[in-house]
Amino acid sequence: MFAPLVEWLRRRRIPFSENAPISPHLYFRIGGLVSLLVPAPTMEVFAAVLQELAAAGSPALVIGGGSNIVFPDGLTRAAVLLAPAPPQVEARLLGDGVLQVQAAVRNGPFLAWCAVLGAGGMEFLSGIPGTLGGAVAVNAGAFGRSMSDVLLGADIVDETGARRAVDAAHFDFRYRDSRFKLGREAVLSLRLRFAAGDGAAVAKKTREHLEYRVRRHPSYRLASAGCFFKNPLLNGAKTSAGIVIEKCGLKGTRCGDLAVAEEHANFLLNRGHGTFADLQRLEEKIRATVAARAGIVLEREVIYVSPDGEKY
Ligand SMILES: Cc1cc2nc3c(=O)[nH]c(=O)nc-3n(C[C@H](O)[C@H](O)[C@H](O)COP(=O)(O)OP(=O)(O)OC[C@H]3O[C@@H](n4cnc5c(N)ncnc54)[C@H](O)[C@@H]3O)c2cc1C
Structure with a gap:
């Protein structure tokens, strides 16, 4: 093939x-x-x-x-x-509060670069693993902000193989979602809006966000994909999926080597040799219990791939 x-x-x-x-x-x-x-x-x-x-x-x-x-x-x-792992942060200031960064750049080194240059507004990415391309594809976010708040445009390769520039509207952003999440277009570089500020203040906020996460989340050394379910809407307001799952008494529930984390019930952990089949069984167990006990339908945030290579 x-x-x-x-x-x-x-x-x-x-x-x-x-x-x-x-x-x-x-x-x-x-x-x-x-x-x-x-x-x-x-x-x-x-x-x-x-x-x-x-x-x-x-x-x-x-x-x-x-x-x-x-x-x-x-x-x-x-x-x-x-995506390649660039040896250094491939980014540059374009002026007027706009910067350009390559999609393969990892969030951590990018934030260190922002701190040196006093480029604020992206600190919410602190502690979110992965690349800027992945972050914009899933509209990653934390602390009330997400990539859709800072993206101005991008250079992409579309499904026909054409390289072109698009603006933020092309992404069709939704909560933890964009057309790139399950689509086949790829981002090569991003243009982001930043707030010019004091580098020390950017570094401080970046560090504080990271410390907050380290205190509340399971160790980053454990295998997971972060929050597994999207936060559901309850009476029109976003509710923590982790708290809902915890209140349903599911902390520590296991299927094979997959377990609901004790530290944060929306983190599912692979405790060794967990399989995709284990993960699906655990997902269904959580979904069914939460639907029965809390009347809430949970929606998966993590991306699955089918045997034919389709994301869903
Ligand atoms: C410990 C932990 C904590 C986490 N905390 C958070 C959090 O607070 N908030 C949050 O939103 N997420 C969180 N996540 C989830 C995840 O880290 C983010 O969604 C992250 O932004 C994904 O980036 P990635 O590069 O790893 O993407 P990948 O997992 O590699 O890919 C995700 C999707 O993006 C697509 N993609 C990747 N690169 C590109 C590209 N260049 N062009 C087009 N599409 C692309 C992939 O095809 C796929 O559809 C967490 C995960 C972990 C493990």
Whole structure:
């Protein structure tokens, strides 16, 4: 199925592996094999592979930091493209409170760069793992702010393989969602609005946000994908899914090696060799219990991938 791409990659000496394990690239460590895995060495290669696949009619499944996605236990018939890990923060100030940053840049180093330059307004990303491309695709957020509050536009590769600039409206942002979350377009770089300020104040806020999370969340060394369910609406107001799950007495509930965290009931933890099947069973158990006891229908925030490589 991917023979032409394999040939194309070989000719250009771009590294790839066939029938490769995907779980080492995911925070949750859940997933079997993928037909083709391409760890893009640079953003130029990343864009070129996307364009080649789009031309062949089988667009790639893009992974940024892998902190919000899991794969099935068996083989996933898909070409998976891993964003490069840039050795330094590829970002620049464009003036007038606007900066441009490459999508593969990790949130942590980006915030350190913001602190040096006194670029405020993005501190809410502190402690959220992953890349800026992943953050904008899922409209990541915390402390009442999310990527939709700061994104002005982006350079993308669309489903036809065309590289083009789009504005924020193209993202069709919703709560923890955008057209990129389950779609096939990929972000190459982002233009973000920032508030010019004092670098020390940016650094302080970034540190405080991180400390708050470290106090309230399970250890970041444990395998998870952060909050598993979206916060539901209750009488028109957002309610913490974690508190709802906790009140239903589900803390510590296990299915195989998957468990509801004791520290925060919206974190599901992979305690060793958890499988996708375990995760689905635990998800259903939580969903059914919460529906029966609290009358609330929980919606999953974490992304699943089907054996055909479709995100859902
Ligand atoms: C401990 C922990 C805490 C967390 N806390 C939070 C939190 O407070 N708030 C929050 O919102 N999330 C949180 N998360 C979830 C996750 O970290 C965020 O959603 C993060 O922004 C995802 O980024 P990523 O690069 O890892 O995306 P990935 O998991 O790699 O991908 C997520 C989605 O984005 C797409 N994608 C990735 N890169 C690109 C790109 N360049 N172009 C187009 N699409 C792309 C993927 O195809 C996929 O659909 C947490 C996760 C963990 C493990």
